[in-house]
Structure formats: C-alpha cells, structure tokens
Amino acid sequence: MKFSLIQTSELDPEVLRQWMALRHGNVMYDSPYYHPAFTTIAGNARADARVLLCEENNHLMGVWPFHAETAFRAVSIGGFLSDYQGPVRLPSQHWKMTDVLKTMQCRHFGFNHMPSEFADFKHHAWIESQSHTLDLTGGYETYVQRLSEKRDASLMKKVATNERKLAKKYGELRFEMQSSDLADYQALLKGKSQQFERTVGAAHDIFRLDWVCQMLEEIRLANEPGFAGMLSTLHAGDTLIAAHFGMRSEKVLHYWFPWYDTTYAEFSPGLVILAQCAKHAALLGLTSIDLGRGDQAYKLRFATGANALCEGAISSPALLATAQAGLYHSKQFLKQSSLGQQLRKLRQTKA
Template sequence: MKFRLISAKELDATLVARWAELRSQSIIYDCPYYSPAFTTIIANARDDVRILVVEDAGVVVGIWPFHALSSFRAVSVGDFLADYQGPVCDASLKLHIADALSAMQCRYFSFNHMPSGLGKFSQYAWTNSQSHILDLTGGFEAYAQRLTEMRDASLLKKVATNERKLSKKFGELRFELQSSSDTDFAALIAGKRDQFQRTVGAEHDIFRLDWVRQVMDEIRAANAPDFAGMLSTLYAGDTLIAAHFGMRSGKVMHYWFPWYHTDFAEHSPGLILLTQCARHAAQTGITMIDLGRGDQPYKLRFATGANQLCEGAVSSPAILSSLQAGLYHAKQKLKASSLGQHLRKLRQTAR
C-alpha cells in the first residue's frame, strides 16, 4: 500500500473520476460532503486542505481530504461545517490508521460525524449519534404513508391546517425549492446569524468567519447533477417567513441551514418549509433528505430512518486519543452532575 499527499490544486480529472467510482461503492458516499466539489470549494476558501491518496498495486483505493491544522492535528475537510466525515475508500480497503496518519504528517485526527460503518473508526469512538433522514423512495405519498405508520399519523394534517391558517391570515403561500434570489439568501444568513447570537452567543456565529461565507457563496453557485447548492423559500403573501440553504448530490438532499421568521412561529413555518421541501424534492427525483446529526424534535417527528454516526479520535501513539477519550467522558459526567447543572445556570445568567 502506498500513500501520496497532494494539495487540492493537484486534483486532476483522472483522480476526480476515480473518486466518483469509489463513491458509487457505498450509499453513505451519496452524501454531498463526499463529493470532490465540496472539497474543492472548501480548498478555495482555506489553504490548509490536503488530500491523502491511497494506492494499492498502482490503483487508487482511497481518497481522504482533510485540514492540516498543525503538524500535530488534522480534522475532516469542511471542519465544523462537515456533517459527514472520513475517507472515500474501496470497500475492500483495510486502512492502517497509524500509517495513514504518518502519511498525513499528523499525529491526531478527531472526528464527530463519522459514519459508524466506515472503516475501523467506530473502534475509536467515544460516543455515538444519529443523522435522521426522510426516505422519499417511491415519492412523497409513499414517504407520508411510512411516516404515518412509524411516527405521528396527524403530523402532516397539522401542517396542512397551519398552511391554510397562514394563507388566510397573511396571503397565499408560495414555495420555491430552488430560489436564485440574492435578497432571500441574504435574509436567510441574517436570520441564522441572529439565531446563533440569541441562542448560543455571538462567539458561535459561524457566519462571522470570512471563509464560511465564501464557502456558502460558492456552494450556492454550484449547479451540477452531482453537486449543487439549494436555497428553498416559503412566502406568505409578500413576506418571506421561512427559508433553507443546503446541498444536493445526485438523489440526496442535505438539510443544512433552516430558518423561520419568529413572528410567524404560532403557525410552525419551519415544519411547513420542511414538508414542502420533501414534497417538491421528491418530484425532482430526490429519494432522501438528510437532516443532519441531532435529536431536535422536528427531526424526530419527520424522520423515517437514520444513519449511525460516531465521535472520537485516532492517534499515533494511540495513548493520545485514549487520554482525550478519558477527558471527554469525565466532562460528560460533570455535565450530568448537579454541579454541572449549577454551572450551566450560572453561565446562562451571565450571558
């Protein structure tokens, strides 16, 4: 097995074609984050993107894009923007982690959105999570039937009731799955920034970062069958009441940054937005909407399945990630303790 480290600028047509072949070997790779276009866009905004190419007998069997944060640490390409992480590999590849880290010129690689079935990474996980999905196979009505059988039979009826109430009170509802409006995109970003600042603090507003805004702009401009940005909007009369920005790759849509106008919260515009996205996306041939990691109530209500994820780290020597795992579990115990709850209240009061 041979390793070759390249920059994103060295990614040529032959390697991109092989990347596509490797993606076709597993449905988990249908996710937009595993597209070479996503890596290229991230590399346009950040100069620390590297790609580890794994070869066996002269054939490329693995491609692993990442950020070289330092000579010690690396993370998956996209950093905290990446809802799916890890290498794109041939199904038969038995990747030796220590050798890979050496070739990446780092000692420590952390992950928090790694598919549990991808390689050996689950062996190094500290905790597990899920990325909930809407299975649109067979169209929206087939999804609705599955949802009724698995979850809340009245959910979509409630959404339809709120649609009628909104329309009657504020004007006709208009939904667009793929909007090209600069004004609507700016409103969505402004709304998300306000949400971040209100709920988690200004320091967690990711859109304050230049490279994040550049990535959003370039993804929005992308419009190819294997990778495209998607801006979806919901209007009541002349007022934008909800919007979403995400990505599509083939038949998979990733639900990324939803927002709704809080003045209309009484009528659940966010739930209407997701329902309309599902209905219209199914009409375009999309068979899955991935809601991303987390157990927020709206995800649990709409999901008909889930992809299993894990969080942890790999290192060389292995004791480095073992020590970090110990710190992680100690921190989780503190959070769950009465002291942790008290400290959390103090922090919220001080904010």
C-alpha cells in the same frame, strides 16, 4: 498499499473520475459531502486543504480530504461545516492509522460525524449519535405513508392546516425549491446570524468567518447534475417567512441551514417549508433528505430512518486520543453526578 498527499488544486480529471467511481454503489457516499465538488470548494476557501490518496497497483483505492490545521492537528474537510466525515474508499479497505497520520503529517485527527460503519474509526470513538433521514424512495406519498406508520399520522394534516391559516392571514403561500434570489439568501444568512447571537452569542456566529461565507457562496452557485446548492424559500404574499439553504448530490438533499421569521412562529413555518422540500425533492428524483446530526423535535417528527455516526479521535502516539477520551468521560460523569447538578444550580443562581 501506498499513501500519498496532494493539495486540492492537484486533483486531476483521472483522480476525480476514480473518486466518483469509488462512490458508486455505496449508499453512504450518496451524501454531497463525499462529492469531490465539496472538497474542491473547501480547498478554494482554505489553503490548508489536503487530500490523502491510497493506491495499489496504480489503482486508486481511497481518498481522504482534510484540513492540515497545524503540524499537530488535522480535521475533516469543511471543518465544523462537515456533517459527514471520513474517507471515500472501497469497502474492503481498512487502513493502519499510524501510516495514515504519518502521510497526513500530523499526530491527531478528531472526528464527530464519522459513519459508524467505518470500523477502524468506530474503534477509536467515545460517543455515538445519529443523523435522521427522510426516505423518499417511491415518491412523496409513499414517504407520508411510511411516516404515518412509524411516527405521527396527523403531522401532514397539521402542516396543511397551518398552510391554510398562513395564506388566509398573510396572503397566498409561494414555495420555491431552488431559488436564485440573492436578497432571500442574504435574509436567511442574517436570520441565522441573529439566531446564533440569541442562542450561543455573537462570538460563535459562524457566518462571520470569511472562509465559511466563501464556501457557502460557491455551493450556492454550484448547479451540476451531481452537486448543487439548494436555496428553498417560502413566501406569504410578498413576505419571506421561511427559508432553507443546503446542498444536494445525485440522490440526497442535505438539510443544512433552515430559518424562519419568528413573527410567524405560531403557524410553524419551519415545518411547512420542510414538508414542501420533501414534496418537491421527490419530484426532482431525490430519494432522501438528510437532516443532520441531532435529536431536535422537528427531526424526530419527520424522520423515517437514521444513519449511525460516532465521535472520537485517532492519534500517534495513541495515548493522546486515549487521554482525550478519558477527559471526555470524566466531564460526562461529573455533569451527571449530584455535584455537577449542584454546580449548575450555583451558576444559574449567580447568573
């Protein structure tokens, strides 16, 4: 088994062909994050993008795109934009991580959206999570039936009621699954920036980063059968009240950046646009919508399944990752302890 390292600009047609072949037949790799187009776009936006190749007898056995942020540290391709991480490889492949890190020319690789089925990564994980999904196999009506049996039988009736109320008060509803309207896209980005400012502060607004904006713009313009950006919009009359920007592969729509105008919050436009996306995604032949990691209420209400993820790190020497795991567990213990609760109350009092 031979490991080598290339830049994304060195991905030639044969490597891309074999990469696509590695994805075939593995449901997990249906995510657009594992499509080579996502890596290529990340490489166009960031000069630190690299691809680890694993070959055996002149056959490509696996690829692992990442960012070499420093001589010490590497992160998944797309950085914090990546909701699915790790290598694209044959199921039989289990790599010796010291060899991998040596080829990557780094000592530490942290991950937080790694599929748990990667046993050689899960062994180094200290947290588990999940990414909720909508199973659209069989079409929208079949999905609604699954949802009614597993979750809330009245959810879609509530959504339909809100659609009628919105239309009656603000004008006829108009939904577009794949819009090319630049003004609507810019309105979504502005709305998401304002949301970041309200919730975590302007300093943490990812849409202020040039490489993020470049990646999202390239994804927005991508429109191939196996990879495309998806801007979905919901208007009431002539007014944009909700939008979503994500990307799709051959089978999966990754639900990425939803937004709605809080003026219309009482009618739950965020739920309305997700329901519309589910209906139209099924018509496009997509078999799943992936809502990403997190247990937000809307995800729990719409999901019919979930993909298991984990968070952790690999390092050389291994002590680095072990120490990081210990620090994490110590923080969690303190947070849940009575002392931690007292410290939080004290901070809230001072605020």
